[in-house]
Amino acid sequence: MNETFEFTDKLKKQLFIMMGIGLLGLVMVFFLHPHNSHARFWANILANTYYFTGISIFGMFAVSAATLAYGGWHVLVKRILLSLAAFVRVSGFVLVLIVVLGLLNVHTLYDHVKEILHESPVAENHTTKVIFFAPAFWISRLVAYAFLWALFSWAMNKFFARTDQTDPKVYKQSKLLAAAFIVTFAVTESAASWDYIMCLDTHWYSTLFGWYNFASYGCAAWAMTILLVIYLKSKGYLSRVNENHVHDLGKLLFGFSIFWTYLWFDQFMLQWFANIPEETSFWVKRFGEGYFKFTIFGALIINFLFPLFFLIKRSAKRSFKMIGFGSALLIFGHYVDFFNYVFIEPNWNHELQHGHHAKLQTEKVVLYAQHEEHPAAVSDATPAHENKAEVAGEVKHEGAGHEAATEAHGEHGAVGAEAHGEHVAGGHGHEAPVSNFAGIGVGELLVFIGFLGAFLFAFFNNLSKRPIIVENDPYLKENEKLVVTYS
């Protein structure tokens, strides 16, 4: 009964083809969209690496939480959850590399942070941000996350595969390891979400962003687990896992989807209601661009309405076909969600040149900051930009907006998200900004497939090293007996 997954050459070849597709996509976005220091290329790398890292660390979290709660329901899929974490051993360091390259002016994703760091004198409400994002502190934090995640990924995979789990001493150690990871996860997961994603728009903040990311990881990780369980079963492994176990995972997937929506809506409604410029700029930017309005509400439909009406049925969660379809859709839906967070800033930095002070396209933020000289435009911030929702390639000339921005800086400089960029003398009269619009195009899909391939390669590679099911787990019998059927 002690089966070990065989990582066949055929599967390896398929995954290498997926990674090749991803590489093709990366090359494509790199050469077809060279504007803004290849921002689209870097945004693709950041969004995907961050997303799959999240899925990775959530796998360890799920095992830790279930272990601490004396749970037995996860024992048959424990190695699958832990193998999700194999990817983080690489991706954690890739994320650090992305930020380091950003600070070295290779790309422009973190230019909003750099603006604050180069500010002189530092604006009053930026003093703590300057400390928090001081490169030494920032990078050392990121390196610490990467090392901790890699360390726990290695340690937990090794520990939970031990065959002497019934030994009381080992059993107690498992609780300690799980508790140590829960604490580490709580801190690193929240802080990583600020350090990698929230700071892309440095002025915006959301106090529940760590939670929000956690819920996204959760949905994606449960969906990924379900798909992998179904895949492994179709290959003849995991014969002891039946639809009751998948039902349990499906319930978690459904629950996390609703939890995600709760946080999504909380984040939106509190900022909508409070109407603080630093917070609402985030939504004005996104709802102002027709494309992002579409992806934001598209993500909400996939990640909320779809699970609400489709996954709520018991039969949907127990049918491998239906839950598999739902899981695949939700994995994509949460990718779209992170897309909304990562991709808007590169679109926004139309003209950022590294090494110089930023020349930003600021007219929208100025409108939103309600510049008094344009009352007609400010009366209704959101619909004012609907005409901006054009396809890629459109050249935008917003000279008037830049004048407004320069004037507005004196009055609202500390408030508007991008207004600080306008320190530059001669904010008007410069060349028209090159449109650098990046939606979910072929490039994004190809890169996503590539990263999925890399993630699965790490997963299967880790899974094949040890038996899929750890015999002698004290809760194994309980988990095997999980049978609930109605006539």
Add this chain to the structure above:
Amino acid sequence: MSAAATTTPNKFVVGLWDHEEVYLHAIEHIRHKGIEIYDSLTPFPVHGLEDALGYKETRLHTAGFFFGATGTTLALTFMTWVMTTNYPINFGGKPYWPVPSFIPITFELTVLFAAWGMTLTYLVRNKLWPGRVPRIYDKRTTDDRFALVFDAEKISAQEISDIKSLCTKEGAVEVKDKVFAAGE
């Protein structure tokens, strides 16, 4: 959990088991013999018990969905009516029909309606209204005994003794008669 009966029987045979595994197998064998089980009482939820007893999936959650949908509809229509027709006020410069601020209340009312509706449905369906005198077949079913209850009202003495011997054969640690006074 009893099947709806026109008249409630007062005379029962109660078999008591002390282990859930044996109990589950006993249920399967007894049902296989075509003997009808009136009720089943366990000190804790037993996995697979519904299946063994042949219960159909409960329809309570379907009822819950409709209770919840009622709450959603009521909350949204009422707030819409108030904010647009009955007493429109401007608060915080928000539109007169500020849907995002309706959502938390709508959510709460959905939960409230679903929770109350399902609880009351459950209580009514299981005849657990206030003042009801509970029928206790054996006090140890809340401690360490798994009980099977058979309706002994309309069956012959021969059948009763058959049931009793079958229970003993299937590992029951105790089999007894239980008669309630009419109206109890």
